[in-house]
């Protein structure tokens with residue numbers, strides 16, 4: 001009897017529990033003090049407290065998670081995404097404890113975690129990388145080599161990823177300050193200030209390829225996801241397939257991703273991130289995410305492949321029955337990340353209790369969420385509280401379905417980014433599919449009028465409701481015929497002639 005410990009929380013923990021239970025595996029949840037009433041705790045067969053709400057004292061505590069694994073008799077540990085998902089030491093500790101880590105080998109996590117080493121491995125594997133330097137550089141080397149690469153250049157942190165420690169430099173005079181800032185940010189975030197240079201690929205799209213490999217050398221790809229709709233390096237929405245990827249380009253990018261995975265002995269689910277040049281032809285390896293991604297559902301609904309179940313089977317040493325020839329892409333999927341943030345006030349994080357919840361449903365609608373009425377949104381964890389995924393026969397069908405589903409979605413008690421997604425579904429540049437990574441940051445604003453209107457309407461409504469409730473209460477108490485003010489006066493103890 002297999003027993004999976006899910007070393008995570010929120011929607012992804014719920015997602016993994018569901019897959020494991022459908023495979024007949026027992027499930028073990030871990031939770032922090034603040035997550036005692038969380039949905040993943042309720043759905044799992046067993047649940048163990050691992051400490052106070054701050055992630056550093058709970059979900060990042062390798063010792064506490066392994067202690068639960070031992071006490072519960074778990075046989076597998078799935079890290080989800082975030083927290084310890086790409087922590088090589090955690091993966092190794094799980095294996096050393098005699099359990100199966102549901103993810104890639106620690107060596108692959110290490111190889112792809114160091115972006116300079118990853119670039120070297122890709123160059124050796126014939127995978128196209130962005131023109132730049134293959135080594136970490138001293139300040140003098142950056143100053144000497146930047147002009148040869150050609151401005152604008154990007155200074156990138158070797159230990160980085162997701163844009164942390166990255167600085168754009170448009171001219172030589174700006175190099176020294178940008179270098180210092182990049183090194184400072186990288187040292188603070190990763191304890192490593194190694195940087196390297198890349199030529200900036202202007203107007204690029206961020207297209208990633210899902211790969212899936214078993215422990216017997218079989219690696220396939222499951223196509224691409226368009227992830228260019230980003231704000232401050234956080235993906236806002238994703239879609240599959242990409243409007244910019246043709247069948248031929250998909251095969252080329254897929255082959256490059258499989259070669260990249262094989263170059264580091266990868267198995268399990270993983271994602272290779274590429275930049276797609278605005279010419280729609282040239283693409284460059286950016287980095288590989290050695291984990292299940294937030295946006296995996298758009299690939300699942302278009303291919304019909306359950307990535308989490310495959311990860312669990314692969315962790316047990318099972319062979320991948322799926323071959324590349326089996327993979328088919330049907331229709332179009334869009335995922336909107338629903339964050340507890342206020343899009344009308346610079347995406348300020350929103351906390352509070354979910355007082356009422358109405359999730360969309362119906363044909364082609366999937367909601368991956370851990371929300372429930374009474375759920376308390378806190379600042380301890382990532383603001384993403386749900387993912388709304390829709391699937392349609394065509395991209396226009398998917399857009400129309402997303403509009404309908406967003407209109408149905410009601411989350412009261414907190415502010416969310418639902419209005420942002422409703423606006424995006426109406427924007428010409430999104431509808432035409434012609435957006436790149438610069439769109440959201442440079443060409444899109446949320447008009448504040450709607451937000452102010454909303455507040456004013458809400459205040460007026462609340463006043464009217466309060467008045468109506470008071471009137472109803474008075475009417476229930478008073479004999480027929482008395483004026484409202486007489487009744488009111490009487491209630492206040494005033495002498496009022498009958």
Ligand code: MV4
Nearest residue numbers: 130154161162163198199200201206230286437
């Ligand atoms: C780039 C790039 C353009 N040229 N590298 C963003 C974080 C990490 N995934 C790598 N990223 C990029 N690397 C070169 N040589 C564009 C991105 C990029 C991006 C950059 C700025 C703002 C938003 C972005 C969203 C996706 C990718």
